[in-house]
Amino acid sequence: xxxSKVIYLGELRTExxxxxxGTVIFTDAPKDNHGKVKLFANxxxxxxxxxxxx
Numbered sequence: 001x002x003x004s005k006v007i008y009l010g011e012l013r014t015e016x017x018x019x020x021x022g023t024v025i026f027t028d029a030p031k032d033n034h035g036k037v038k039l040f041a042n043x044x045x046x047x048x049x050x051x052x053x054x
Contacts, residue, residue: 013039
């Protein structure tokens with residue numbers, strides 16, 4: 001079952017939408033991966049989010 005949609009926005013930034021609730025999270029790559037780190041960095045997830053990439 002698909003629960004979320006992730007769109008790569010470029011410059012190591014993504015937009016993730018939880019389909020059931022409509023909640024949107026923007027993420028940046030962490031600094032050690034040359035990300036901007038201005039938004040939530042998914043490597044430090046403490047929300048129980050599981051990232052699956054196709």
